[in-house]
Amino acid sequence: MRHAILKTTAVAGLAVLLAACGGGSSAPGGGTTSSGEPSEGAFPDLSGQTISVDAVWTGAEQETFQKLMSDFESKTGAKFNYTSTGDQIATVLGTKVQGGSPPDVAILPQPGLLNQFAKAGNLQPLSDEASAAVDANYSPIWKELGSVDGKAYGVWVDASNKSTVWYNTKEFDNAGISSEPQTWEDFLAAGKTLADAGVKVPVSIGGADGWTLTDWFENVYLRSAGADKYDQLSTHDIKWTDPSVEEALKTLAQLFGDKTLIGDPNRALQVDFPTSVTNTFSANPSSAIVFEGSFVAGVISSSTPSKVGTDAKWFPFPSINGSSPSVVGGGDVAVAFKDTPGAKAFLQYLATPEAAALMVSTGSFTSANKNLDPSAYPDDNSRAVGQAIVDAGDNFRFDMSDLAPPAFGGTKGAGEWKDLQDFLANPNNIQGTMKQLEADAAAAFK
């Protein structure tokens, strides 16, 4: 126990040190606004005040966030009252707001919730200082993602990356593929080479879970249609019968329609996400490539003998028609429900590279903070994942199906999930798939 505490403190201390270095080097970037610079003097003395924080995190993730709170405590003297809401954060916060006692700060796992609470007038806009810190440390898209009707409310505490394609390095070596595919054509060619080398199902697809297929579609769509179209399709401002959707499905059909690349689609439809990963990284793998978010690393470590970073590596989702780096992902956003000095200062703190360095220090999280010193990451893998988010800059987009009404984008066996599963079973039916998607979207978005 004591050992653990010592270790934690040591790591935290080291991280602060690293962050301080990072902060120093980033000073020119944040130079336009004095408050963008992470210096301890920027925060007011808050001794005697208590800041209540609600978030979904428990266990290791909570411990990570605890480091940020401890650091803020030591800087300002404020005390924290952390409550884990579990998965039901929308219900818990909704009840608290109704009851007139919301927390000072909440960390929301879905952008939809920020919208909901902001529109209901429950949130406090960011203070000028916090707003300046966001401007200084994040790509403009992140401020936009935390804004409703032009007012900024949120600070993105972490960001996740769902544009990572994982591969088995042994199979790649065996097939003689020396460089990671950069483009969609390279990617398909690599799959064919793997098939020649005797890999039965070069690209493993977890088709039994519909959300893996929506992630495939979103990544292809963001690259083939561009970020603007992506935004319009997310909000159903353009229809699913749009030519851009057809083009994305055609691109996807180059993969889904090729049995040498994905094997028998009817079998792919029986494979759930964890199995799609173990099929690729088990001792006797039947596949060599699996696409999903950065959380694949966790499945690899927990259920296969492969080691992330040596046996299992990833490359960014390939570029389509010369598209620039783009990332589909998610994140957690901190918002203030109360207009207290503590809440204001804490949000400002969360936007600093210093806070980001603590957040990523355990490897559970990655950050979109562009002034974060990459050395704050504990390992190469999470560093690269985080770097890809920062590199994508304003081409970062939220998972489209998470933004859609659950009936369309989040229901097992229905809506987008089911339609794309049917598409996987029959990739020639592009027109029918588009019509079905549009019909389901129209019903859910009304």
Next chain:
Amino acid sequence: MAVDATGTATGGGAAAAVPPPGTGGRRRQVPWLGLLFLAPALILLGALVLYPIVFSIVRSLFDAGGETFVGLGNYGRMFTDHDTLIALRNNVIWVVVAPTIATALGLIFAVLTERIRWATAFKALIFMPMAVSFLATGVIFRLVYDQDPAKGVANAVVVSVHDLFNKSSEYPGAFPRDKKALPAHDGGYETAKPVAAGTPAMLPLVGFPPAQLPDSATQAKAAEPSSGLSGTVWLDFKPGGGGTSGVIDPGEKGMPGVVVQAVRDGSVVATATTADDGTFHFDSLSGGAYTLLLPQSNFAEPFNGVLWLGPTLVTPAIIASYIWIYAGFAMVLIAAGLASIPRDTLEAARVDGATEWQVFRRVTMPLLSPVLVVVFVTLVINVLKIFDLVYIMAPGSVQAEANVLALQMWLVSFGGGNDFGFGSAIGVFLFLLVIPAMAFNIRRFVGER
């Protein structure tokens, strides 16, 4: 008819019999005292049963938001919505198949266990699945039906039986390097151009892991030019890649044991098998205009078992797991019924010279039929509300094909649909379906009293 008459009579008698204990020898009591005693039960029944039923019926007449009155619109939608119709069809299959098989199996087990020594142990074994929750059963059977024969026991059995009769091929999944030079033909591959004797044919294959080549395989080499037809079949891929495709590079091994057929005018004239270095010779064939055929038997994919949880078999597969649970339930009830049949009736039949089959058919079955009907009807009620097994066992990609009404009700109201009006309509419809079975069972119970 007789049952009906006694049923009503007893029912009426019971109702009439209630007041006397209260009145006793005294004068008639004020009615509110009786009501007071009834109140707790009435309030509970009203709050927990009556109110939800009435509320559901009212709710089913409104739209998703609950503000607009839509009349019977939700009910109309039930019979036009594609997913709900599939759920309805599946429910019919469930109600017809599951109780019938479970009751029949229960009867067989009950009759057979009556005569064996370890009857109790056997019954306990069959009954045991009843102790397992639907959720756990679903998880277990998902594993049983796993498509990978190395994980799913159902496919392991199917594959072992299949492989007893059909040997798998030597090079499953291998395919030609150049599909234009060696196009597919009846599952195998045949050269596009005729081959002449004297110039060795090159037949490069890929798509097979080099590590799985037979140990005897050696470095491939071109066949010696001779007067006869000859050539080489080799794996045109070496570990680590590199090399030129279509050319035998150092490190590329021959594929021994591949059957090669020489074809002339559409009929096979000779058959050869490749050597360890991949070479084959038809010494007796000379001249030209042969095509070379690598028949399917070389490349047939191993049998991978049945897609139990695929779109076509998913409902029967889930019903089978339901029967695994409920056959024991049926057996225990039927066995109890059997035990209560008077022995002397059976003895009398035997003394009169009836065979065992006749005793079963003419004596046991008629005496047992009330129990069988109760078991059957109870199972019908149980099957109508089946939810968990389907929800857990059907993979997302076939959930729509495996859907049943109770699941559809949940899906449209809570599972993302958020349409409580439509969900209530399905709930009310299910309620209507259960009513006849319930009424039947209640009548029986009353009649038996």
